[in-house]
Amino acid sequence: MTSITGVRPAAVSARGWGWRHAGRSRPAVRGLDLDIRPGERVLLLGPSGAGKSTLLHALAGVLGDSAAGAPGAGGDAEDSDETGSLLIDGAPPRSQRGRAGLVQQDPETQVVLSRLGDDVAFGAENLCVPAAEIWPRVREALDDVGLGSLPLDHPTSALSGGQKQRLALAGILAMRPGLLLLDEPTANLDPDGVLEVRDAVGRCLDKTGATLVVVEHRVAVWKDLVDRIVVLQPGSATESAVLIDGPPDQVLAEARDMLIRAGVWVPGYVPQTRPRTAPVGAAGQLLLAADGLAVSRERPRRAGLRERFRKIPPRPVQSGIQARIRAGEALTITGQNGSGKSTLALTLAGLLPPVAGTVSAAAELIGRVSDGTGADPYRWKAQQLISRIGTVFQEPEHQFVTGRVLDELLFGPRHLGYGEERVDELLERLRLTELVEANPYTLSGGEKRRLSVATVLAAHPQVLVLDEPTFGQDANTWAELASFLSELLDAGTAVVSVTHDAEFSAVLGGTELRLRAGDAAAGTPAVTDRGLPEAAAS
Amino acid sequence: MREALSLRGNHALLTRANPLAKFTAVMLITLVLALSIDWVSASVALACELLLLPLAGLTVALLWQRGWPLILAAALGGWSTAILAPDAGAVLFDAGIWSISAGSLQLGVGFMLRGLAIALPAVLLMSCTDPTDLADALAQKAKLPQRFVLGTLAAMRLVGIMAEQWQTIGMARRARGVGSSGNPYQRVRATLGQSFGLLVQAIRSASRLAVTMEARGFGGAARTWARPSTFSGLDAWVLLVGVSIAAAAVAAAVSTGTWNLVFLNHQ
Numbered sequence: 143m144t145s146i147t148g149v150r151p152a153a154v155s156a157r158g159w160g161w162r163h164a165g166r167s168r169p170a171v172r173g174l175d176l177d178i179r180p181g182e183r184v185l186l187l188g189p190s191g192a193g194k195s196t197l198l199h200a201l202a203g204v205l206g207d208s209a210a211g212a213p214g215a216g217g218d219a220e221d222s223d224e225t226g227s228l229l230i231d232g233a234p235p236r237s238q239r240g241r242a243g244l245v246q247q248d249p250e251t252q253v254v255l256s257r258l259g260d261d262v263a264f265g266a267e268n269l270c271v272p273a274a275e276i277w278p279r280v281r282e283a284l285d286d287v288g289l290g291s292l293p294l295d296h297p298t299s300a301l302s303g304g305q306k307q308r309l310a311l312a313g314i315l316a317m318r319p320g321l322l323l324l325d326e327p328t329a330n331l332d333p334d335g336v337l338e339v340r341d342a343v344g345r346c347l348d349k350t351g352a353t354l355v356v357v358e359h360r361v362a363v364w365k366d367l368v369d370r371i372v373v374l375q376p377g378s379a380t381e382s383a384v385l386i387d388g389p390p391d392q393v394l395a396e397a398r399d400m401l402i403r404a405g406v407w408v409p410g411y412v413p414q415t416r417p418r419t420a421p422v423g424a425a426g427q428l429l430l431a432a433d434g435l436a437v438s439r440e441r442p443r444r445a446g447l448r449e450r451f452r453k454i455p456p457r458p459v460q461s462g463i464q465a466r467i468r469a470g471e472a473l474t475i476t477g478q479n480g481s482g483k484s485t486l487a488l489t490l491a492g493l494l495p496p497v498a499g500t501v502s503a504a505a506e507l508i509g510r511v512s513d514g515t516g517a518d519p520y521r522w523k524a525q526q527l528i529s530r531i532g533t534v535f536q537e538p539e540h541q542f543v544t545g546r547v548l549d550e551l552l553f554g555p556r557h558l559g560y561g562e563e564r565v566d567e568l569l570e571r572l573r574l575t576e577l578v579e580a581n582p583y584t585l586s587g588g589e590k591r592r593l594s595v596a597t598v599l600a601a602h603p604q605v606l607v608l609d610e611p612t613f614g615q616d617a618n619t620w621a622e623l624a625s626f627l628s629e630l631l632d633a634g635t636a637v638v639s640v641t642h643d644a645e646f647s648a649v650l651g652g653t654e655l656r657l658r659a660g661d662a663a664a665g666t667p668a669v670t671d672r673g674l675p676e677a678a679a680s
Numbered sequence: 681m682r683e684a685l686s687l688r689g690n691h692a693l694l695t696r697a698n699p700l701a702k703f704t705a706v707m708l709i710t711l712v713l714a715l716s717i718d719w720v721s722a723s724v725a726l727a728c729e730l731l732l733l734p735l736a737g738l739t740v741a742l743l744w745q746r747g748w749p750l751i752l753a754a755a756l757g758g759w760s761t762a763i764l765a766p767d768a769g770a771v772l773f774d775a776g777i778w779s780i781s782a783g784s785l786q787l788g789v790g791f792m793l794r795g796l797a798i799a800l801p802a803v804l805l806m807s808c809t810d811p812t813d814l815a816d817a818l819a820q821k822a823k824l825p826q827r828f829v830l831g832t833l834a835a836m837r838l839v840g841i842m843a844e845q846w847q848t849i850g851m852a853r854r855a856r857g858v859g860s861s862g863n864p865y866q867r868v869r870a871t872l873g874q875s876f877g878l879l880v881q882a883i884r885s886a887s888r889l890a891v892t893m894e895a896r897g898f899g900g901a902a903r904t905w906a907r908p909s910t911f912s913g914l915d916a917w918v919l920l921v922g923v924s925i926a927a928a929a930v931a932a933a934v935s936t937g938t939w940n941l942v943f944l945n946h947q
Contacts, residue, residue: 524859
């Protein structure tokens, strides 16, 4: 059953399969029985900790060697441990390089080489495909994922997140695998990027007939593309690892409540959130104002000898921005990829210097204590900054500064000489009480996000800036976060968020600042500003 | 930095030469220049190298833009040699323990010219050579182990990402109240903390990249090469020019009597 492009769809079979990672006491997967027929398209769901990624890595043949096969292997917790069998076409995945292709979550580490064509060719080269056959495969794969219009020497660093994920898919397709494995391939992408990748996957499957296994929280994106949903649960000694298995509509009907409880984004369901109670539209105190602001991440360069090393300001990604940030009001910054949303937020937050124009704090934000600081947040010392403007980064790990959850939370208050009452309240409110002794790096994605919000709030800032706070979050964390922020807003904190998430900004209400992917040099004001009418309604 | 290494738009003659030939020529010149510390061989080599700039698509302005740290380091090295080397001949400038004499000045100038003459070929090589093509040549023609060569190449791409991450982590830590201000001790501590954060992220990125590469079949004993690395007539010329520059430098120094082998105690 070989299709025109030379792809033979793969079959998967698991019998009592289990895997324990090295150094862990509990197995990640236990007692998995699963059969996937050639050409089937499966969406894997389940709560975090159900072992979805472990299964995908095992099928891709990239899990470390297990001690089970080694002579004299005992139950040493330092070694990983495999039980049962997991086979592709009747043979172990590790023995069949290239039979399965894996795309992971983080776009940046899916790229291997610096030129587009070379990156796609990499997998085919490793599989010893004759050189003459590689380039036709590369061009075909790039066409299939919709990157065919770019030159083969296009720099991969210049691609957007969605393009990088499609490039990764092309690299896999050039290997002609019978099994496509996608591990949350769209979790870090904006809505356009999500659809780009989903549609590219659909086209490739229609063409090659390959088998698909995809792990993803957002069911609506993949529902129409798959013909089977398998829900996994954390393995136990008595229960099977497969909780529910069937056609998408049937599974979604039967297990809807259970999936919602597990934080899965079920189609047509928006999680319950706390509505705003304070009257929207009542103008709060002005805290921060931006006028004629131009922003860029780059630093000024020095000109050459001929121009006497004069400073050359960087080319702004966005300019002519006006913004007013008021107590108890939300400001949502939206716009396409590359329009400078994050850069604007970081500039407002006093972390990047303005290229032109000003960001100035009002007297209300500078506060009663005159500590000799001006109105420009970028000039404030770090400790002066965090008690006024708090910033939550997209990647929580970038902000961890200690090795223990409790120390993370106490870090700000200790340096500012505050009491620790707020910390207990935050621990309770963001459900971190159980985790105080844990290492921040070992937390789950949702826990890391809640911790990063809590650590920033522990310093009592009056303005909170968040960069894509809902990216990759499950529905439970999403709802908690939205409710918590709505509470903060009603209590008088100003919230500035960069987001693509329309439902999220609807919960917060307030004003939207939409950046156009503008040509800043042309001097057109690339900004529109409109209210969110049904702000408090949902 | 990644932009600076890109060759797009550079169509100079030397971009078409095989990277291994260019690499060998550069190594030859460097080795010969490392043998002596006189100023004649260094100036001859430097003059020849400057003549080659257009062939690599470089102008003096571009050279300064890409190579200024090296040029500055060479100048600084020459300057400190001039003031610190033992005096010989007429003293030209004296400020207590620092003094410049004709002898030490000559040594200093020689040192600076040598630094430039050694650094310039490397800048030249990188401005007309794509790292991927160099890796291809090293693995296919020089028969270096492909796992090592490709692993290094992929890791080099991560260095560019790390430069961006350094900036982001710096901002993220400022947003936690860890500032790069205060006394030197606090600054050092803050920088150490930021370095640790970068290290954690680098290890994570590296292990994810390793999974990506393994999932694409990397690590087997054999592989094919989509970009066969080939030699042409141009490469013979590149080698010949390399040998000529090295030979001219030695010949000029020997004939003027300044050739001065470092390991034969020059004083």
